[in-house]
Amino acid sequence: MKVKEYSKKQLTEFYETMYRMRRFEEEVFEFYKQGLMPGLAHLYMGEEAIATGVCAALKNDDYIGSTHRGHGHLVARGADIKRMMAEILGKKDGYSKGKGGSMHIMALDKGILGANGIVGAEIPIATGAAFSIKYRGTDQVAISFFGEAASNQGTFHESLNMASAWKLPVVYIIENNLYGISVDIRDVANVVDIADRASAYGIPGVVVNGMDVTEVYETAKKAIDRAREGEGPTLIECKTYRWQGHHVGDPATYRARKDVDEKEKWMKKCPVKCLKEAAAIYKKISKKEFDQIEAKIEEEIQEAVQFAKENPYPDVQESYTDVFE
Amino acid sequence: MKTLTYAQAVCEALDEEMAKDDKVVLLGEDVAFLGGNFKTSVGLYEKYGDLRVKDTPISEAGFTGLAIGMALTGLRPVVELMFSDFLLVAADQVINQAAKIRYMSGGQANVPMVIRTPIGAGRSSAAQHSQSMQAMVSHFPGLKVVVPSNAAEVKGLLKTAIRDNDPVIFFEHKMEYNKKFEIPDIVEPIPFGKARIAREGKDITIVATSSLVMKSEEAAEKLEKEGISVEVIDLRTIVPFDKETVINSVKKTGKLVIADESYERCGVAAEIAAEIFDEVFYYLDAPIGRVSTPNVPLPFSPALEFPIIPSVDRIYNKIKELI
Numbered sequence: 305m306k307v308k309e310y311s312k313k314q315l316t317e318f319y320e321t322m323y324r325m326r327r328f329e330e331e332v333f334e335f336y337k338q339g340l341m342p343g344l345a346h347l348y349m350g351e352e353a354i355a356t357g358v359c360a361a362l363k364n365d366d367y368i369g370s371t372h373r374g375h376g377h378l379v380a381r382g383a384d385i386k387r388m389m390a391e392i393l394g395k396k397d398g399y400s401k402g403k404g405g406s407m408h409i410m411a412l413d414k415g416i417l418g419a420n421g422i423v424g425a426e427i428p429i430a431t432g433a434a435f436s437i438k439y440r441g442t443d444q445v446a447i448s449f450f451g452e453a454a455s456n457q458g459t460f461h462e463s464l465n466m467a468s469a470w471k472l473p474v475v476y477i478i479e480n481n482l483y484g485i486s487v488d489i490r491d492v493a494n495v496v497d498i499a500d501r502a503s504a505y506g507i508p509g510v511v512v513n514g515m516d517v518t519e520v521y522e523t524a525k526k527a528i529d530r531a532r533e534g535e536g537p538t539l540i541e542c543k544t545y546r547w548q549g550h551h552v553g554d555p556a557t558y559r560a561r562k563d564v565d566e567k568e569k570w571m572k573k574c575p576v577k578c579l580k581e582a583a584a585i586y587k588k589i590s591k592k593e594f595d596q597i598e599a600k601i602e603e604e605i606q607e608a609v610q611f612a613k614e615n616p617y618p619d620v621q622e623s624y625t626d627v628f629e
Numbered sequence: 630m631k632t633l634t635y636a637q638a639v640c641e642a643l644d645e646e647m648a649k650d651d652k653v654v655l656l657g658e659d660v661a662f663l664g665g666n667f668k669t670s671v672g673l674y675e676k677y678g679d680l681r682v683k684d685t686p687i688s689e690a691g692f693t694g695l696a697i698g699m700a701l702t703g704l705r706p707v708v709e710l711m712f713s714d715f716l717l718v719a720a721d722q723v724i725n726q727a728a729k730i731r732y733m734s735g736g737q738a739n740v741p742m743v744i745r746t747p748i749g750a751g752r753s754s755a756a757q758h759s760q761s762m763q764a765m766v767s768h769f770p771g772l773k774v775v776v777p778s779n780a781a782e783v784k785g786l787l788k789t790a791i792r793d794n795d796p797v798i799f800f801e802h803k804m805e806y807n808k809k810f811e812i813p814d815i816v817e818p819i820p821f822g823k824a825r826i827a828r829e830g831k832d833i834t835i836v837a838t839s840s841l842v843m844k845s846e847e848a849a850e851k852l853e854k855e856g857i858s859v860e861v862i863d864l865r866t867i868v869p870f871d872k873e874t875v876i877n878s879v880k881k882t883g884k885l886v887i888a889d890e891s892y893e894r895c896g897v898a899a900e901i902a903a904e905i906f907d908e909v910f911y912y913l914d915a916p917i918g919r920v921s922t923p924n925v926p927l928p929f930s931p932a933l934e935f936p937i938i939p940s941v942d943r944i945y946n947k948i949k950e951l952i
Binding site for chain 2: 404418
């Protein structure tokens with residue numbers, strides 16, 4: 305990890321964002337275990353370096369298309385974690401007034417065009433935001449986050465084809481955590497690196513270590529700058545792993561089929577822990593400072609948990625609103 | 630008044646709305662250089678350029694999704710799907726995305742887009758290019774569904790569709806595109822959810838959609854010579870549905886026929902009958918009649934196709950059966 309070249313401020317921001325995501329989701333998992341959460345949630349734990357690195361390279365008015373595993377993208381964009389928590393519990397002041405839940409949190413004020421329950425469905429939508437940018441002639445970019453499994457949907461091909469043909473300002477980020485629920489990508493695709501598919505569209509395809517926030521940031525920055533300059537899309541594949549199953553409550557035993565130690569090996573590369581260790585080695589952030597950061601975030605998280613728990617459920621009449629204008 | 634084809638009326642509505650609002654963008658297969666497979670965008674590419682009139686690859690799900698992203702970020706895209714059968718190729722984007730974004734986001738976002746697409750049999754186009762998909766999309770909350778009749782109606786309703794802040798599925802009838810109509814020089818937008826009484830009558834009501842409004846008027850003309858007075862209601866929009874106009878007419882005539890070209894099973898006619906039944910039960914003097922497409926895929930041979938298409942004769946016969 306190249307922390308040496310980074311300022312204390314930048315590293316602190318990376319760490320704060322990743323730590324906030326991690327703690328946020330640990331509490332979401334607790335909600336589930338305590339039976340407080342209706343339905344399910346797809347946790348981003350383990351993948352924090354990706355959203356953090358990519359979003360650190362964005363401007364405030366850029367757009368993001370997110371996925372069913374979208375909490376990290378929202379936190380990285382500075383979405384209100386109180387309203388996120390409330391939405392996850394189906395409460396009145398959640399981002400979607402309790403109508404969307406974990407899988408559909410939208411924060412339009414942060415450029416988040418929606419998390420999406422249909423795998424691959426957000427890729428053309430983010431691409432459309434890029435068309436809109438080109439049409440309006442602004443210097444914004446659109447980011448489309450999706451998993452490796454979504455790259456087998458037709459929408460992936462259709463979107464990358466149009467974006468490359470029309471040089472749209474969009475960057476595609478594959479969060480390759482190896483599994484689509486239980487299906488191992490290595491069993492359903494004949495390429496080791498999904499990024500190789502970029503060559504079919506005549507655009508750059510890059511593979512990065514998705515557990516290293518600095519590597520993600522630097523690669524994303526290059527691709528984003530390129531898109532802003534009108535050079536068109538890039539496909540970035542981030543190799544990563546999810547700590548939990550597909551969703552909370554999935555024991556993910558299928559992952560030990562090929563290698564019983566697979567999860568353990570990946571967890572050693574924990575993006576949050578590795579950044580903390582590297583920053584300490586290079587004396588960029590002191591132990592005391594880390595303690596302060598963590599304490600500050602813990603306070604935010606506890607405030608959000610309390611807010612979500614105390615927030616009332618929406619009125620039943622709310623079912624009938626927001627269908628049409 | 631002036632004379633225009635139905636296709637020219639579509640084109641005029643697009644042109645006037647594009648001239649009025651630079652956020653309106655047209656995209657779809659063959660809409661630019663060719664001017665539309667059914668000549669509904671002739672001259673627009675030359676007038677508005679490549680970014681506003683965009684030829685797309687054959688990627689219906691992809692470019693429909695693209696339009697959603699455009700609509701979420703300040704534009705008003707009009708998507709052309711070359712045949713309404715292709716709605717099924719783009720179904721996830723239409724039904725799981727566009728229709729639900731306002732709701733799933735708790736009202737934060739809206740999707741001001743129009744999908745224009747032709748329905749109807751009669752060209753020996755067989756089972757995958759002849760269907761009328763209005764019943765299918767009407768099933769899903771979050772989509773407005775427009776089934777215009779003549780050229781003036783097409784123009785007025787399309788203008789409203791483009792200005793609407795929700796996703797609108799706008800069904801044009803492919804057998805009408807080349808027909809000529811008299812239309813006023815200036816056509817104002819026509820509000821959604823307000824049916825039009827196309828012809829007043831007192832013996833029986835016929836509620837019709839799309840080209841079947843014209844066919845019903847023709848049947849009514851024939852029946853008048855036999856002393857039967859038919860009231861023809863042009864529904865204009867399936868969603869929103871103008872229940873009041875239909876109910877009032879049925880209360881007056883005591884008899885109802887519904888003509889819509891989607892398949893009969895779970896079709897628009899079945900839904901209209903169910904929607905109003907509670908309120909007209911005691912006023913009805915005959916069962917409610919339906920004229921729809923029978924529950925078979927559309928055949929190729931004219932010998933097979935024509936007898937099953939809802940026609941003037943089928944409407945005429947159904948009315949005679951109930952009178």
